[in-house]
Amino acid sequence: MAVTTKGTLLVEGHELTITNPNKLLWPEMGITKADYLAKLTELSPFLLRYCRNRHLTTIRFPNGYNEKSFYQKNAPDPVPSFVKLAPLDGINYINLDSLPTLIWLGNLACLEFHPSFHRIGETLPAEWVIDIDPSLEEEPRIMEAAHIIGEVLDSLHIQSIPKTSGATGVQIYIPIQHGYTFEQLRRIGHFIGAFVVKKYPNLFTIERFKKNRGDKIYVDYLQHWYGKTLSAPYTPRAKKDASVSTPLLWKEVELRPSIRDFNLNTVMNRLKTYGDLIEKVPLQNLNAILDRLK
Incomplete structure (x- = not known):
């Protein structure tokens, strides 16, 4: 993942705009959004393993963990071309299956990732x-x-x-x-x-x-x-x-x-x-x- 100018990141060939990179998401820990995105990148091989091909719910904290938050099931507009959707029961869930999608969500201050217990297109439990x-x-x-x-x-x-x-x-x-x-x-x-x-x-x-x-x-x-x-x-x-x-x-x-x-x-x-x-x-x-x- 290479950093470019103008507040953008190049992630696996996709250019992502990063907003407020210096915003503190965990003030007591000194973790900014830029730090968070770097840590998500390191975590991604492990986190994606358990979110890929699931219906994803995230919890967003636009101003940091201790401020107002909201659950997000429906993918927010606009959805980048690389983000895969997983519709279910009238909701356009996100399929968190790639690093660009993870970084896009991280930039939206999604601090928690809660996948479904079943895989997309299945009704039986995955674990x-x-x-x-x-x-x-x-x-x-x-x-x-x-x-x-x-x-x-x-x-x-x-x-x-x-x-x-x-x-x-x-x-x-x-x-x-x-x-x-x-x-x-x-x-x-x-x-x-x-x-x-x-x-x-x-x-x-x-x-x-x-x-x-x-x-x-x-x-x-x-x-x-x-x-x-x-x-x-x-x-x-x-x-x-x-x-x-x-x-x-x-x-x-x-x-x-x-x-x-x-x-x-x-x-x-x-x-x-x-x-x-x-x-x-x-x-x-x-x-x-x-x-x-x-």
Whole structure:
């Protein structure tokens, strides 16, 4: 990616106009829009892997993470010629499948990328994700909770990878063999959620309404559904520390790290060390547990 004059970037042969490159998007971290676009470029091989061929929802923060924001599902006009659209149910979603598209969105101050759970043109899930969502803004037990869910999955002979949401929660990511339905995955998710609630009643809940959860950690097996979205692996988040949704090793979860430690300033060194941890997990066969739940 080469910088040209007049506030433009040449990205894979496409000239993009960059507005307000010195605007601070994360003031406390000193990250300007120009810095952000450089970091997105580094992250792109990993982030695009989980956004490509999905229906993308972004969250835009025109004046930085701590100012007003809005969700964007429909592609904003004008749409550059290199941007591919993915219409669904009357909405012109963007297919985030290239670095020029990512930089274009970054220039629009899209700070978060939330892809659909299914690929474009399909109705089956591309993976399985269990969202571990704290009821408290500061929840010191979140890594303990994630570890317990991981142990339950392990006891079912299901390999998984935890990833920080980048906000307050942890998501358990399970690469799966193609062909399972959202209904089947929800059935397993409910089984796991009900099991940990029974075993750890003071820690977990599967209560849908937040006002009824108290201080318990919600095992959200319902979010994983057709048409819904979740923060992509490696998406930045609009939080003070410029956190990034980051896959972890299970042995790291045991050490109870802070979600804030995984951010735009640290993620690339981590990726150079570990690579993409999700990609290293083989596609899981869930037939055995589904047979038991019939």
